[in-house]
Amino acid sequence: MITVWYPARRDAEAPATPYATPGLGPAFDTFAGSLGIPAGSVDWAGIGTHTTVGAPVAHAARRLPVVLYTPGRLNPRFLDTSVAAELASHGYAVVAVDHTYESLAVEFPDGRVITPALALAGELSPQVMKAAVDCRVADLRFVLDQLRLLARGGIPDSDDRTLPAGLGAALDLGSVGVFGHSLGGTAAAEVMRLDRGISAGAVLEGPLGYGPDDPELFAPVTHTGLRQPFLLAGSSYTPELPFTHTHVPAWQALWKNSTSWKRDLWTARARHQSYSDFQVLIPALAAHFGTPPPTVVAAMIGDIDPVSFTGARRAYLTAFFDQSLKHRRRPLLDNPTPHLPDVTRIN
Template sequence: MIPTSADSQGRPVSRRLIIGGLTGAVAALALPSVANAAMGPDGGLFRCALPAPTGPHPVSTVDLHLVDTRRNDPWAEGEAQPRELMTTVWYPARRNADAPATPHATKGLVPAFDAFAGSLGIPSDAVDWTRISTHTTVGAPTAHSAERMPVVLYTPGRLNPRFLDTTIAAELASHGYAVVAVDHTYEALAVEFPDGRVITPAPALAGDLSPQITKAAVDCRVADLRFVLDQLHLLARGGNPDSEGRTLPTGLGAALDLSSVGVYGHSLGGTAAAEAMRLDRRFRAGAVLEGPLGYGPDDPALFAPVTRTGLRQPFLLAGSSYTPELAFTHTHVPAWHTLWKNSPGWKRDFWTARARHQSYSDFEILIPELAARFGSPPAAVVAGMIGDVDPAGYTGECRAYLTAFFDRSLKRRSRPLLDNPTPDLPDVTRIA
């Protein structure tokens, strides 16, 4: 059963608002300084594999370094400088035996990943973050197709780097989508640029966020998403938006269907995704994966504007039991309830009792593997991050529901799963 949290008139009872990503998952743990984490001589020992995508297409990737010369970075210290972003595009590709494997994390990010692992009690230099298998390659030619591919943008949870949803991004790409994941510079745990710079979180964004800082972070993310979409239009017109002018995969720009664009986000990224849909109708559909839709505690004055305006585009809400007492559904979370009642169009709300906040990221697979190998993180931390849902099974369920949602919303295909959950995917409950 869903934990009860409504008053006698059926209105959601106020709960504390969740704005964290990695920070919410390990709030009781101190994150060591990146400078204190050193790489071992062999780059680490432990390796594992993410689930392979299930669609008919091989998947390849390309990184784009994008510079917004019209906007100063609000988080950079010192002299004004333009906003810089790193993005990764996952796309359906032709088979190419010569294409190198896509790393789950580049070498410049290893110290930051090691530092985070250390906060979970995992020995320093014990994990080879660059060799976690993603079942994808780099730079292969784009798949031949009679139809252009819809585009989906992804905005991660707070501190989560763009690589931490590789599983879902690769799955969507294998089914014919171009998925563009955005690192929000000075928010992500670490962002590596082509010239070797590695940028870690700004002090204002590394600790607990005030409502004012949280709103500024969401506003910056929305501007990032809209700028990235502008750059994709440049790419589709035959231009090269990469700041270094690096060679792009054959056929990528011409294959993009920018009349069918979606967006999804996890945690703070979910709020940004919904706000991007409010402000920019080029985003035709979106999914909020346990995004708070607000900037602080459950005070209506701190709800994101999208909750009051509602959305006309189709959207999907997906939540877990963020804690055993808090069910993330529109019947329990006041900001979600407000968005729901103010949105006249197609919408769905799905809930998973046994999942937790980081179940919507690659941690659903990685954390149990690490715990089995090192005996850490401890069971209580694992349960707090991903619950006790079966990792591989639930990852498959998340991929199935998101693919079905974007198939319906962007490809205009019938997907009965969204109306009638199947016993084959037993963990997900349709709330409405």
């Protein structure tokens, strides 16, 4: 299952997109339970977005660069809608990929809901971790092949359903990027290593390895390096443990072995799930239900202002793909700005 975000015609009449599909409620109640929220209290499909379903693609002077998104382990494909919709508004087609049997739940159009395979639901061994990354890379390459079919006029939908008008013709598959969070960040780096047709990528706190800080468990990309531009973005597991290329051995190896343009951005007050929509969802749920313990919230998303940091993530990822895929220089990547004070460039 994938979702494609793209700039739509302003005059098009189309239904609003729900944040999640209806069948995912029970799976997301498991997450809500970890925050102390009773099952059935949240209407996940009732959460609104600033998007519509099936609208024709907006007419544009140039085709849309394509950006793939691969989420963190167990996270669904729509868990960075805030960034995907922002990129689409700047003239990108953003393709978010669900990794079936690994995502918390994947709902198909026929109503089937697939939950994680047992080996992927708990603590991962290095062998399972590697298998999960390899499967994600295969998923991403398959999706790219299907997008190429779509661009040639084919219909890659499994049930031959009609897709939004103008979508295939609007895609520029000579200009492809990728970004991923956590396990998805490792997959993003690995698919760049294997597919030089991907021109740039961003690793959002991806471990780039399959276990503890043992070079034998580092992902192959850390040894080969990358030739395409890439962006690293990290937070702090704790205030004393910055996730940067100067502190994380696997990131350090990738940085050292890569010959391409690169940047490393660090946000001290963020935490691992800050690089997803959890950054805004958790405070909203906490404000409504008042149940999550502050320590749980802090461990997941830190104490950073959610609106400010979501704006920063949008700004930096848009600037990175503008520079890498549209070849438009973006000074934000070179110089700090007082408008986004929480993000630090690590040289």
